[in-house]
Structure formats: structure tokens, C-alpha cells
Amino acid sequence: MKSLEGVVKVVNGLPDQISILDLAAVKVPNRVTEDYIMENVVPVFKSKGNIRLATYFPTANMRITAQKSSVDLVPCLGMFGTLELQPEVNKVIDSMVERLRTLSRKSNGRFIAVDLRVEVLENKNCHGSGSVGAKSCYNAEEIALFLRKVGFNMDTTIYLTQTTWDSSLSVLKDIFPRTYTKENIMPKEKKRKFLEPEGSEFERVIDFYICSQSDLFVPAISGLFYANVAGKRIAxxxxxxxxPDKIPGSSAHITNYLSPYVAKKNHLVYSCFC
Structure with missing residues (x-):
């Protein structure tokens, strides 16, 4: 928490004289303006004395806003260098990344991370309007064709954020045999703790850091996870x-599909380093 020193005091627990039942809950959307805080948060704080902020994300957009303020500096401090992984989790992630690099000997230790979760694809409205870039998610077959058309061959190693294997992924593995999920590369003795249903939060943390460390990241699903990984990678x-996109021909230049967050340098993270 050193990056927040002098900005906000962070403690491990509530002071003895304060009960969680006494805290007034205030819902605050992500990246609010100073005016919003003055109108919606400060009056409650002055009235109640103690409040509990519940942040929500009305949009997954993390593009730089036209209007900047001193408040923009606070999320920069909070997002980068504030939280650290627990040693056990960090060790598991390191071992998985090392395993992927070992499996990638034919591609000089490089691997691609693809955020592709079958249950999300099934629940998400993935129907595009037919125009370029209109789809919000892509299935295994579409990802396989996309990667092949931009130049990746069958020796490419791919990590999927899907936890366990699903038959719908077979089409991807047919084209890229070196395709793995967490259950394939996680140390056996760690699976019970990190892959069982109650460990789902651990799974997302693992996915986030592996996708952040991979040599290439491909978000098959647009949304907040993609935006957060993009920020971490850029930083x-x-x-x-x-x-990804549907490529009409047999091949295309890979740079045509660089994330707009990078190509246009419009991710919030760029404002943190300028």
C-alpha cells in the first residue's frame, strides 16, 4: 500500500469504536467526477460520520476521458503498485507460467493467452450486427481461424482462461494442438484449493496475471477483464x-488487429504515465 501513503490511510481492520452495522452504504460508479463526489458522497459522510463505499462499473470502458482532474491521480495510484499477491498464489502463477514456457520450446518459450470462457460465451449476447468489429465475443472456432489467418502456426502454445476442458474447444485444439487450460498446467497439489468452485476468485486472479505476463493477449470476450489486463500489460x-475479428480472406496483417487501447493510446493507464 506504499503508493497510497500521503493520499489515504489504509488499515487492516475497523477501529474498535466503529461497527460495520453503523456504516452508511454509498454506491459509487467507477471513475466519478469531483462534482459527483461533492453532491452524492460528501453530504452522507458529513451526516453519518462513517460510510462504506460500494464501487460498481456501469461500463467496461477504460478509455481516457476528455475532462481531467486531480481525482484521476488517485485511481492511478490505486491500480498500480498498491496490491501484491499472497506468496502462495504468486508461486502457483509463476509455476504455471514456467510450465507454459517449457511447453513452448518450439516457439522459443513464447505463448498466447486467450480469455475464452465457455460459460460466458453461452450466457453473453454474442450476436454482432455483421459489421466489422461489432461482435462482443468469439467462440473457439472463430479464435482458431483468426490466429491462423494472422500468421500463427500449429506449434503455437495457447493458454485459455477456461478452467476445465470443454468439448467445444476441440476445434481450437485441432488447429493448435498446444492449447491448455488451468487444469492442464497447475501443480496437482494446488488444484483442490484453487480450482474447486469456492476457489473461483483465485481463478480470476490467476487468469489476470497469466494474461498479463503472456507474450500476446487475445480477448475473445470484451469487457472489464480485457480492459484491466490491457491496463496491466501497458503499464x-x-x-x-x-x-479478434472475422477475416474474410485467407490471411491478414497482424498489426491491423492491435487493440485500440494500444493503437490509439486511449487507455486510462496512459494518463498515469504522462
């Missing part, structure tokens, strides 16, 4: 992010 100097 870490790893801007290799491709946004």
Missing part, C-alpha cells in the same frame, strides 16, 4: 494485444 511494457 508493464507489454502492449502486444490483439482484438
Amino acid at each position: 508493464s511494457g507489454k502492449p502486444q494485444i490483439l482484438v
Whole structure:
């Protein structure tokens, strides 16, 4: 929490004289303006003395806004260098990344991370309008064809954020045999803790860090996870992010599909380093 020193005091628990039952809950959308805080948060704080902020994301958009203020500096401090992984989780992630690099010997240790979760594809409205870039998500077959058309061959190693194997992924593995999910590469002794239903939060953390460390990230699903990984990668100097699309011909230049967050430098993270 050192990056927040002098900005906000962070404690491990509530002071003894304060009960969680006494906290007034205030819902605050992500990236609000100073005017919003003055109108909706400050009056409650002055009235109640203690409040509990519940942040929600009305949109997955993390593009730079035209209007900047001193408040923009706070999320920058909060998003980068504030939280650290628990040693056990960090060790598991490191072992999985190392395993992927070992499996990628034919591609010099490089691997692609694809955010593709079958249950999300089934629940999400993935029907585009037919125009370029209109789809919000892509299935395994579409991702396989996209990667092949932009130049990746069968020796390419792919990590999927899908936890366990699903038959719908077979079409991807047919084209790219070196395709793996968490259950394939996680140490056996760690699966019970990190892959059982109650470990779903761990799964998303693992996905986030592996997708942030991969040599290329491809979000088959647009949304907040994509935006967060993009921010982490850009901040870490790893801007290799491709946004899939349906390619009409047999091939296309890979740079045509660079994420707009990178190509246009319009991700919030760019404002943090300028």
C-alpha cells in the first residue's frame, strides 16, 4: 500500500469504536467526477460520520476521458503498485507460467493467452450486427481461424482462461494442438484449493496475471477483464494485444488487429504515465 501513503490511510481492520452495522452504504460508479463526489458522497459522510463505499462499473470502458482532474491521480495510484499477491498464489502463477514456457520450446518459450470462457460465451449476447468489429465475443472456432489467418502456426502454445476442458474447444485444439487450460498446467497439489468452485476468485486472479505476463493477449470476450489486463500489460511494457475479428480472406496483417487501447493510446493507464 506504499503508493497510497500521503493520499489515504489504509488499515487492516475497523477501529474498535466503529461497527460495520453503523456504516452508511454509498454506491459509487467507477471513475466519478469531483462534482459527483461533492453532491452524492460528501453530504452522507458529513451526516453519518462513517460510510462504506460500494464501487460498481456501469461500463467496461477504460478509455481516457476528455475532462481531467486531480481525482484521476488517485485511481492511478490505486491500480498500480498498491496490491501484491499472497506468496502462495504468486508461486502457483509463476509455476504455471514456467510450465507454459517449457511447453513452448518450439516457439522459443513464447505463448498466447486467450480469455475464452465457455460459460460466458453461452450466457453473453454474442450476436454482432455483421459489421466489422461489432461482435462482443468469439467462440473457439472463430479464435482458431483468426490466429491462423494472422500468421500463427500449429506449434503455437495457447493458454485459455477456461478452467476445465470443454468439448467445444476441440476445434481450437485441432488447429493448435498446444492449447491448455488451468487444469492442464497447475501443480496437482494446488488444484483442490484453487480450482474447486469456492476457489473461483483465485481463478480470476490467476487468469489476470497469466494474461498479463503472456507474450500476446487475445480477448475473445470484451469487457472489464480485457480492459484491466490491457491496463496491466501497458503499464508493464507489454502492449502486444490483439482484438479478434472475422477475416474474410485467407490471411491478414497482424498489426491491423492491435487493440485500440494500444493503437490509439486511449487507455486510462496512459494518463498515469504522462
